[in-house]
Amino acid sequence: MTATGRGEPSPRLQQSDTVPAMLPERAPRRPTMRDVAALAGVSLSTVSRVVSGSQQVDPELAVKVDKAVEMLGYRHNSAAGNLRRADRLSASIGLVFEDVSNPFFSAVHRGIEDVARTRSVLTFAGSSDENPQRERELAEAFLGRRVDGLVIVPASADHSYLARDVAAGMALVFVDRPPRFIDADAVVSDNAGGARAAVAHLADAGHRRIAFLGDRPDIFTAAERLRGYREALAQHGGEHDDALVHHPAFRAADVDTTVRELLAGADPPTALFTGQNLITLAALQTLHELGLQHTVALVGFDDIPLAALLQPGVTVVAQDPYALGKHAAELLFSRLDGYRGPSRREVLPTTLIARGSGEISPSAR
Amino acid sequence: MTATGRGEPSPRLQQSDTVPAMLPERAPRRPTMRDVAALAGVSLSTVSRVVSGSQQVDPELAVKVDKAVEMLGYRHNSAAGNLRRADRLSASIGLVFEDVSNPFFSAVHRGIEDVARTRSVLTFAGSSDENPQRERELAEAFLGRRVDGLVIVPASADHSYLARDVAAGMALVFVDRPPRFIDADAVVSDNAGGARAAVAHLADAGHRRIAFLGDRPDIFTAAERLRGYREALAQHGGEHDDALVHHPAFRAADVDTTVRELLAGADPPTALFTGQNLITLAALQTLHELGLQHTVALVGFDDIPLAALLQPGVTVVAQDPYALGKHAAELLFSRLDGYRGPSRREVLPTTLIARGSGEISPSAR
DNA sequence: CTGAAAGCGCTTACAG
DNA sequence: CTGAAAGCGCTTACAG
Numbered sequence: 001m002t003a004t005g006r007g008e009p010s011p012r013l014q015q016s017d018t019v020p021a022m023l024p025e026r027a028p029r030r031p032t033m034r035d036v037a038a039l040a041g042v043s044l045s046t047v048s049r050v051v052s053g054s055q056q057v058d059p060e061l062a063v064k065v066d067k068a069v070e071m072l073g074y075r076h077n078s079a080a081g082n083l084r085r086a087d088r089l090s091a092s093i094g095l096v097f098e099d100v101s102n103p104f105f106s107a108v109h110r111g112i113e114d115v116a117r118t119r120s121v122l123t124f125a126g127s128s129d130e131n132p133q134r135e136r137e138l139a140e141a142f143l144g145r146r147v148d149g150l151v152i153v154p155a156s157a158d159h160s161y162l163a164r165d166v167a168a169g170m171a172l173v174f175v176d177r178p179p180r181f182i183d184a185d186a187v188v189s190d191n192a193g194g195a196r197a198a199v200a201h202l203a204d205a206g207h208r209r210i211a212f213l214g215d216r217p218d219i220f221t222a223a224e225r226l227r228g229y230r231e232a233l234a235q236h237g238g239e240h241d242d243a244l245v246h247h248p249a250f251r252a253a254d255v256d257t258t259v260r261e262l263l264a265g266a267d268p269p270t271a272l273f274t275g276q277n278l279i280t281l282a283a284l285q286t287l288h289e290l291g292l293q294h295t296v297a298l299v300g301f302d303d304i305p306l307a308a309l310l311q312p313g314v315t316v317v318a319q320d321p322y323a324l325g326k327h328a329a330e331l332l333f334s335r336l337d338g339y340r341g342p343s344r345r346e347v348l349p350t351t352l353i354a355r356g357s358g359e360i361s362p363s364a365r
Numbered sequence: 366m367t368a369t370g371r372g373e374p375s376p377r378l379q380q381s382d383t384v385p386a387m388l389p390e391r392a393p394r395r396p397t398m399r400d401v402a403a404l405a406g407v408s409l410s411t412v413s414r415v416v417s418g419s420q421q422v423d424p425e426l427a428v429k430v431d432k433a434v435e436m437l438g439y440r441h442n443s444a445a446g447n448l449r450r451a452d453r454l455s456a457s458i459g460l461v462f463e464d465v466s467n468p469f470f471s472a473v474h475r476g477i478e479d480v481a482r483t484r485s486v487l488t489f490a491g492s493s494d495e496n497p498q499r500e501r502e503l504a505e506a507f508l509g510r511r512v513d514g515l516v517i518v519p520a521s522a523d524h525s526y527l528a529r530d531v532a533a534g535m536a537l538v539f540v541d542r543p544p545r546f547i548d549a550d551a552v553v554s555d556n557a558g559g560a561r562a563a564v565a566h567l568a569d570a571g572h573r574r575i576a577f578l579g580d581r582p583d584i585f586t587a588a589e590r591l592r593g594y595r596e597a598l599a600q601h602g603g604e605h606d607d608a609l610v611h612h613p614a615f616r617a618a619d620v621d622t623t624v625r626e627l628l629a630g631a632d633p634p635t636a637l638f639t640g641q642n643l644i645t646l647a648a649l650q651t652l653h654e655l656g657l658q659h660t661v662a663l664v665g666f667d668d669i670p671l672a673a674l675l676q677p678g679v680t681v682v683a684q685d686p687y688a689l690g691k692h693a694a695e696l697l698f699s700r701l702d703g704y705r706g707p708s709r710r711e712v713l714p715t716t717l718i719a720r721g722s723g724e725i726s727p728s729a730r
Numbered sequence: 731c732t733g734a735a736a737g738c739g740c741t742t743a744c745a746g
Numbered sequence: 747c748t749g750a751a752a753g754c755g756c757t758t759a760c761a762g
Contacts, residue, residue, distance in 0.1 A: 030533045032755060043733045048757060058731060073529035078509040079444045079455070080755035083738040090444070092489070092510065100490075101475035101687075103468050110466035113492060122506055124457070125465075125490050127478060141487055144443040145457065164438035168395045281670055288674045305646055306671040309653045322466075397739060408749045413741060423747060445739035448754040 031072040040068035051076055082146070093149040093171075093332065094142025095125040096135055104277055104302060104321050105153065108175060111325020112151055119333060121148070130219070132156035143170070149332045151175055151325075157218070159184070171335035175328040177220035178345065185331040187324055187346045191221050191301075194317040194350030195228025196235075198273050198299040201315070201352060203236035206362045207271040207297060211244040211262050213255060213283060214275030214301075222247070225275040225301055244269055248279065255282035263292065270297060270362035277302035284314065297360040299352075308355055315358025318351045396437040405433035416441055447511070458514040458536075458697065459489040459507025461500055466492075469642055469667060469686050470518065473540060476690020477516055484698065486513070495584070497521035508535070514697045516540055516690075522583070524549070536700035540693040542585035543710065550696040552689055552711040556586050556666075559682040559715030560593025561600075563638050563664040566680070566717060568601035571727045572636040572662060576609040576627050578620060578648060579640030579666075587612070590640040590666055609634055613644065620647035628657065635662060635727035642667035649679065662725040664717075673720055680723025683716045 037047045042061055049055045050065040057065075068074070082090050095112060097105040109125060116123055124142050128135040135155040139162065142150060149171030150162070159174075159182040166172050166184065174186040202210050212229045215222035226245070233240055246262070248254030255274075259282075262269055272287075274280040280300030287293045293312065300307075300316045307314035327346050402412045407426050414420045415430040422430075433439070447455050460477060462470040474490060481488055489507050493500040500520040504527065507515060514536030515527070524539075524547040531537050531549065539551040567575050577594045580587035591610070598605055611627070613619030620639075624647075627634055637652075639645040645665030652658045658677065665672075665681045672679035692711050 028532060034755080044756085045733055045758085046731090049732090052757080054757090056731065061732085075505070075530070076509055077511060077755055079511050080448055080738090081757065083445055083448070083740085083755080084757040085738085086758075088738090090510075099475065100465075100478060101468070101471040103466070103471065106466040106468065106471035106474075109471075109490075110464065110492065113465060113490075117491075120506070122489050122491065122510065124487050125474075125478075126482075126487065127475065140440070141485070144441055145455075145487065146442060146444050165440065167393060284671065284674055293674075304671065305669060306649065306675060309649055309658075310671060310674055311676050399739080409740085410742085410749055411747090414748090417741080419741090421747065426748085442739055445754090446741065448739080448756085449741040450754085451742075453754090 031074045032077075033074070035072055036065060036068045036074050039072060040064040052081075088146075089148050089336075090146045091120060092122045092124060092145065092147050093151065094139065094145075094147040095123055096128055096138045096142075096150065096152045096155075097125065098130055098153050098155065099127045100125050101127075102278070103305075104319075107321035108153075108325035108328070111322040111327075112329040113325075115326055115329035115333065121333075128153070128155040130155045136161060148336055149173070151328050151332060152179075153177060154179060154220070156180075171332045173328045173332045173335075175324055183343050185328075185335070185344045187327045187331065187348065189221075189319045189324065189348050190350050191224035192228035192231070194301060194319070194352075195225040195273070195275065196232040197228075197350065197352045198301065198317045198358070199229050199232035199238065200236055201354070201358050202271045202273065202297055202299055203232065203238055205271075205297060205359055207269075208237065208239050208362070209241070209244065209267065209269040210238055210271045210273055211246065211269035212273050212275065213246050213248060213258060213279050215279070216247050216249065222275060229273055229275075248282075252278065252282040252285075255279050256286045259283050259286040260290070263290065263296065271358075271360075272296060272298045274298060274300045277304055280304060280314070280316070284310070293357070294360065297358055297362075299358040301350075303353065307353075310357075312357045312360065313355025315355050316353050318353055320348060320351075323348055396439045397442075398439070400437055401430060401433045401439050404437060405429040417446075453511075454513050454701075455511045456485060457487040457489060457510070457512050458516065459491075459504065459510075459512040461491055461493055461503045461507075461515065461517045461520075463495050463518050463520065464492045465490055467643070468670075469684075472686035473518075473690035473693070476687040476692075477694040478690075480691055480694035480698065486698075493518070493520040495520045497523075501526060513701055514538070516693050516697060517544075518542060519544060519585070521545075536697045538693045538697045538700075540689055548708050550693075550700070550709045552692045552696065552713065554586075554684045554689065554713050555715050556589035557593035557596070559666060559684070559717075560590040560638070560640065561597040562593075562715065562717045563666065563682045563723070564594050564597035564603065565601055566719070566723050567636045567638065567662055567664055568597065568603055570636075570662060570724055572634075573602065573604050573727070574606070574609065574632065574634040575603055575636045575638055576611065576634035577638050577640065578611050578613060578623060578644050580644070581612050581614065587640060594638055594640075613647075617643065617647040617650075620644050621651045624648050624651040625655070628655065628661065636723075636725075637661060637663045639663060639665045642669055645669060645679070645681070649675070658722070659725065662723055662727075664723040666715075668718065672718075675722075677722045677725065678720025680720050681718050683718055685713060685716075688713055 033047045037044045047065050049057050050062050113123055126138040132155050151173050153176045157180055159179045172184045178186045214225055217223045246258045248258045274283045303316045303318035398412045402409045412430050414422050415427045478488055491503040497520050516538050518541045522545055524544045537549045543551040579590055582588045611623045613623045639648045668681045668683035
């Protein structure tokens with residue numbers, strides 16, 4: 001669902017019929033505090049006090065200042081203020097996701113935003129596309145703007161490049177996956193446990209040949225889910241067969257090929273465990289195209305919209321991405337509030353939701 | 366899909382086993398350009414020149430500076446630099462969405478990000494939740510950080526509060542809906558046209574009683590879709606009946622009630638036109654619960670995942686949210702690049718995708 | 731409570 | 747090409 005390269009319709013272009021007033025060649029200078037002070041007939045300091053609400057000011061002067069602010073359309077420059085302020089806080093944080101447009105991460109985003117908003121903190125957000133270089137560029141660009149903290153879904157294998165920023169007081173939290181080569185707070189889902197539950201569920205329905213389709217195993221969540229898959233197979237007597245383990249690199253397209261090859265093979269799996277939301281969507285598409293949705297069992301990791309309305313309903317192990325974001329933000333702000341203890345790792349539970357596709361028996365084949 | 370108030374699992378908390386080194390009570394000061402200059406044995410100006418790459422510098426000095434930067438872990442403070450720089454550009458823009466976690470807006474987000482990224486511009490993002498006050502707070506908070514531009518999905522009925530910022534050179538683009546009381550560029554979908562196509566499609570299948578379920582009509586897109594609905598009814602001889610027009614306020618819950626009441630009524634509609642992605646999802650849920658998905662026709666505005674795999678497949682009028690974002694960003698940057706012409710309005714076409722639900726005949730009832 | 735002055739971390743004319 | 751000085755828009759001690 002990385003949206004790049006999508007075909008776009010050619011737009012109908014129409015001029016607005018409102019004719020704008022003659023524009024000056026150069027934009028006018030924005031009014032500064034100095035302009036406000038001059039108009040209000042007070043000192044710069046007084047304007048600063050009124051605008052920031054930090055100190056007691058004679059109400060009469062305050063009114064003058066407010067009027068001048070109003071008249072000039074003065075807009076405070078918090079970037080400038082931040083430079084001299086004692087706390088040095090920019091009231092902004094940076095978020096590095098894999099892809100802001102993946103519904104999983106956009107829900108995490110909203111969880112973070114809702115917490116940040118209660119503290120009037122703004123969020124920068126960007127997509128790494130699972131590219132370590134891009135993750136670092138984004139994080140460093142945010143740091144160049146002196147964000148107070150960073151929430152990262154790690155793509156990079158080494159986060160030591162952030163050590164000095166943390167030492168300088170930047171709050172750092174990892175979400176969805178833990179950090180590497182740096183000690184920091186993290187919030188993750190119980191990936192291995194969720195995968196075990198998914199595979200145990202399939203084993204309970206009688207499956208022995210269960211395929212795994214997941215992200216590259218160098219991604220923490222994928223590795224954990226693979227581990228859970230293997231542990232559950234071992235515990236429930238499922239078959240360990242490397243031919244059943246796949247890491248379709250380019251998701252949608254590769255998933256389709258992989259599923260078709262698996263099912264056309266000599267000793268096909270009777271069930272699929274799809275280890276990520278986009279992989280689940282693609283695998284479902286293929287199963288339906290093959291007309292095998294009632295024959296081959298499937299459990300997906302991550303819940304997806306309309307899962308309950310498909311025939312059969314899609315059994316999933318659901319994460320709670322909103323909660324992941326909320327908890328991450330809370331850890332972040334606890335650091336900013338002065339917490340100096342050891343780093344924390346929160347593991348959020350997953351929930352198996354049985355809807356039909358995971359309860360298909362192997363004999364359906 | 367506003368994620369607030371969702372139940373969260375209680376996390377398992379575990380201490381990390383890595384024991385952090387003794388932390389100093391106060392965070393060390395970040396190194397400044399001055400520190401770099403001192404270590405490298407050059408002037409502040411030289412460091413600035415090397416770091417910004419703006420001017421020719423003796424390669425030997427440049428190497429010294431680079432080494433000092435490396436040793437100290439110096440991180441450029443672009444907020445400070447921005448204060449004095451001639452162009453005054455912060456290389457950041459602000460995005461005000463209805464909800465960053467709605468897949469429609471997160472796709473718009475990605476479209477904008479991909480364009481901004483080619484120019485090394487960072488994006489702030491926030492959710493207005495359709496609240497005018499919140500839209501303004503967000504926009505003004507972004508402006509306080511001196512963003513170079515703003516992309517807004519308007520919730521407010523009056524954007525004149527941005528007039529002075531535009532006059533001062535801020536680039537402003539509206540997306541999904543046009544602005545009010547301000548002259549600015551905008552990119553929208555052909556909402557009326559898409560709705561006409563949807564309703565005409567249902568009329569072609571023989572429907573005369575077609576219900577409309579859309580957002581509050583004070584939202585531009587909803588009003589436009591309602592207009593398209595009415596125009597198509599008029600053109601194709603559908604029944605105009607106010608009892609068929611509904612604006613379920615709290616989406617999911619109200620949609621369910623509305624659909625049930627409509628279908629249980631004396632003269633029920635034979636088809637539904639659902640005018641927004643979340644409304645479509647909720648209406649489908651209800652139709653399936655009632656077992657009427659093969660009986661009552663439905664066309665939704667906005668495509669949704671898995672729509673093709675439902676029984677019947679869900680016929681939709683699809684927008685291209687990624688393209689919406691991309692075009693909005695292009696208009697924005699053209700302003701920043703010096704375009705001074707009249708404001709532009711781009712209208713992107715929609716696409717009707719017939720998948721089954723929209724082709725159910727009225728006699729199925 | 732108020733104002734003049736210094737200074738936050740940079741960039742930019744200005745001399746050399 | 748390089749450096750000393752001024753200044754961006756603010757906040758903050760410091761006097762009064």
